Amino acid sequence: MKINENYTSIENNYLFAEIAKKVREYKDRGPKRPVISLGIGDVTQPIAPAVIEAMHRAVDEMSHSRTLRGYSPDCGYDFLIQAILKHDFVDRNIHVEADEIIISDGAKSDTGNIGDIIGRDNLVAITDPSYPVYVDTNLMAGRKIELLPCDPSNSFVPSFPKGKADVIYLCYPNNPTGTVLTKEQLGRWVDYAVRNRSLILFDAAYEAFISNDENIPHSIFEIEGAREVAIEFRSFSKTAGFTGLRCGYTVVPKDLTALTSGGKAVSLNALWKRRQSTKFNGASYIVQRGAEAVFSPQGRRQTRETIAYYMRNAETIKKSLEASGLTCYGGKDAPYIWCRTPKGLTSWEFFDLMLNEAQVVGTPGSGFGPSGEGFFRFTAFGRREDTIEAADRIRTFFLS
Amino acid sequence: MKINENYTSIENNYLFAEIAKKVREYKDRGPKRPVISLGIGDVTQPIAPAVIEAMHRAVDEMSHSRTLRGYSPDCGYDFLIQAILKHDFVDRNIHVEADEIIISDGAKSDTGNIGDIIGRDNLVAITDPSYPVYVDTNLMAGRKIELLPCDPSNSFVPSFPKGKADVIYLCYPNNPTGTVLTKEQLGRWVDYAVRNRSLILFDAAYEAFISNDENIPHSIFEIEGAREVAIEFRSFSKTAGFTGLRCGYTVVPKDLTALTSGGKAVSLNALWKRRQSTKFNGASYIVQRGAEAVFSPQGRRQTRETIAYYMRNAETIKKSLEASGLTCYGGKDAPYIWCRTPKGLTSWEFFDLMLNEAQVVGTPGSGFGPSGEGFFRFTAFGRREDTIEAADRIRTFFLS
Structure with a gap:
């Protein structure tokens, strides 16, 4: 072997x-x-009392044959998808559709597992410093990596890669530097990706911490053109303290395609769902009910x-x-x-x-x-x- | 891209x-x-009342700063590992050690993700019919597959592959056929693997359904030599109804090694832990407490x-x-x-x-x-x- x-x-x-x-x-x-x-x-x-109450209710449902929930839909329950859609996107005037939201057990799994659907022969650009999972998972897959330094000399705004990057990891608000990109700065990256047919993997795990500033995007899908080039990762871990509960989600727009070597356009939304329905069995029902309660008025x-x-x-x-x-x-x-x-x-x-x-x-x-x-x-x-x-x-x- | x-x-x-x-x-x-x-x-x-009670308690712990649990250890809490070790292995006189048990969100994830640590150039033998995840995940990785027919003509006991199989999937009690292997029949596969330096991926998700029959192994590690050639997958889904809760575990013995192309022996236990600690963030605390309660006398x-x-x-x-x-x-x-x-x-x-x-x-x-x-x-x-x-x-x- x-x-x-x-x-x-x-x-x-x-x-x-x-x-x-x-x-x-x-x-x-x-x-x-x-x-x-x-x-x-x-x-x-x-954890917020509204979430605790929702999880107690969900535990109770599991104790009766009539209300027991077995296998979750692999990509998440509709009750949670709809809550996310309304509060994280529709209410912010961001165009995302329900079947573009795929629920998981957290952003670490998603940012790690996304590599499954990505070919080996891609040049991957990763901002430096960064969350170690980006680099490690690409090394595990044998991909070439170009680091994009972010430090005071460039005000923590990464320059475009020297090579033509096929895949680009961006995390804003940033872990570990705590810095952000403005809409204009992120827009330049979307333009780069459109121009070069690159894929942006946008980690927005910390968006809930953005202060009231119209210029800082909560989602990459606030940027025109992003639906054709970006996947976004979201987490309940920092937003609602779910580090020990485990829930996150990934947004893969249906406008996002890649060409096979034979020139055929393939939907990344379909690929990611195929990956998740084959190697994942849904997030825990109890936790999905907890996540739904994050969006209630009290939550x-x-x-x-x-x-x-x-x-x-x-x-x-x-x-x-x-x-x-x-x-x-x-x-x-x-x-x-x-x-x-x-x-x-x-x-x-x-x-x-x-x-x-x-x-x-x-x-x-x-x-x-x-x-x-x-x-x-x-x-x-x-x-x-x-x-x-x-x-x-x-x-x-x-x-x- | x-x-x-x-x-x-x-x-x-x-x-x-x-x-x-x-x-x-x-x-x-x-x-x-x-x-x-x-x-x-x-x-x-x-779900069993003992498990329901344990999960309610765990939810309550999450509602107080003093008892809140954040990130789980990536490979699971010791309280659950120890309960598994005692009841599934030590009490059955099966040699497994605590750091060989790695907790996850379920056997579908584990049987799918295990491919991460396995090279592409392996011939994979899979009993036929089988749980579709085995075939699909190997196709996703681009590996060659040989199916091993199981039908009444061979009493559902697979014959050895025509090629030299590097990796062999066995699931007993079997999904979908409901058939089993005796210790002697499974022992022949362990011998095959030892002889050929193959890896057996043994899916024991249904072991709890084995009737009182000394001849049918609950774990492949009841077979001599298996610690050097096998990984075992276990699930709480069918054993304790956790399909909607999500918990399982994988046993990777420390005796199990593989040689790199340079001839260096590598521990698969270390590789799997590296995979899980990079692309997984632990199973939900609430669910791990529920799984622990499966092993209580009431549970x-x-x-x-x-x-x-x-x-x-x-x-x-x-x-x-x-x-x-x-x-x-x-x-x-x-x-x-x-x-x-x-x-x-x-x-x-x-x-x-x-x-x-x-x-x-x-x-x-x-x-x-x-x-x-x-x-x-x-x-x-x-x-x-x-x-x-x-x-x-x-x-x-x-x-x-």
Whole structure:
């Protein structure tokens, strides 16, 4: 039996596993005060009461033969698709249709599995730094990758690739930098893709964190022409705290086609549905009912309050870092603050400094790619009191 | 952008979609009595009370900051892994270790996604008829397939492939034929794999339906040598009615290695964990707590009762078919009855006959592969009263 040897070319050390190991070792040495993590992007606030109620109801349905739900439709229940369609698209005047929304167990699965329908012989452009899944899954498939550096020198707006990119990953609001693209900036990428017949894989997992700014798109489908070149990934993980519940969705417009080597146009919507109906069996019914409740009036109010809570954390962290003389990006339309390390420290040196001197854990930017070296990511997903305490410790360390 | 063109070689009509269409059209014509489905293998009995209670508790945990669970470990919570280890393996004296059990959202995902770590240049042997996912996912990956016919002429025991098979799919108790392999018969396949350095992908989704028979293995790891050649898939879908909840697991022994083209031994356990931690984010916490409760004393008693309920259905169907003069297989250690169509009817002709004359829906055997032609699958997952009524109708039709 021959394995997929591309796997042997990927590094084994996953960023967050390495951080966890370092923190564990540090804790074993008995630090003078509790370690506060503003590292991994996991949520801390409870699931909205409207969602909890909906999930209890769904659990109860499973306990009676008459209301039991067996296999979900592979691509999701219509009740959830319709709720998404109305609130995420129709109410924002964005043209998306019900059969273009495909429900899944989360954006990590979708951004990983999308590679299934993409040929091996494509040049893939990925912004750098980025969510490690983009690079790793393309290495697993044996595709060539061109990184597109994003740093203060280009205001975190990626330049077009040197090669003709067939597939382009864009994530805005961005993980890890917390920066955004304006409609005009994203429009240039859509034009590039139209011109070059490229596919844009647009990760909008953080769109709920965009502040009131008409110029920043929540969906790539706000941009003219995008329906012919883009797939969009959405998540309930950060929007509504579903990291442990698991639900997301992918939008694949029916206008999006690719040519086979024989010149035949193939619908990517049909391909993705074929993939999902063959290798996936639907998201859990209970979780789909929970996701539906995110869009109820109470659910919307409650999840918005939680997002506001996290964004107050972002402001607290940012103020502390700036008062400490550090340069920061993001934190306005995204739950991440991307901080330049001081005095030329590497990302991991700064990690050690923060852990040893402030007992605060963040994420070394170099873990997100070469352009992340010399940067550090703080997340706004901590508890309020922990975040305030961490911000105080950092400021005290730098100003004392 | 170039697509994965292997997708264009797969037929678009999925078996169960075609059945659903035919049934819908028939119902629109206003049949004289309600249609009863013994077709798709979906469950009808409520989830066990112990599981319902555990899921309610887990939902409640999600409503408080102190007990909220964020991201699950990618390969599953230890509480579930330990419960599986004890009850499915240690208590049966089967050697499996905790870090060899990898939790997922179901066996369909696992049997589909396992292809990710397998190279393209392998000859894949698949028993015929079979669960369509095996064939479809290998076509998607562009692998060569040899079908291994299973029919009454070989007592549904597949012969070894003509070519040297690198990968072999075995599913026992079998879907769709309901037949089993004895330990001795499965042992011959393990020996074949050891001799040929092949990988056996063993789908044991239906092991809970095995009657008290020491000779029929619940796990391939009951067979000596299997730890070096086999991966096993398990599901809570049929065992505990989790079709709409989504949970399963895969066992990848650490003894299982494959050689790279450079001759280096690679652990498939490590590869599968790398795949899952990159393209999957853990099964839902709520569902993992539900799955854990399947192994509680109450959960075990309750799920066993439901399995007994379904197996009484199997007996009812089998008796009716045999009284009607039809030849049947399975239904003793599996929830499926595999019935030879009478008078040389094709599988779809028999489907139409059953629908039009008895208003009973089954699954045409030809939908599971060429060796399924001339056979028909009935499932035991219906409600008791529906199953009795369907059995009566079939007997009445044939004997009148």
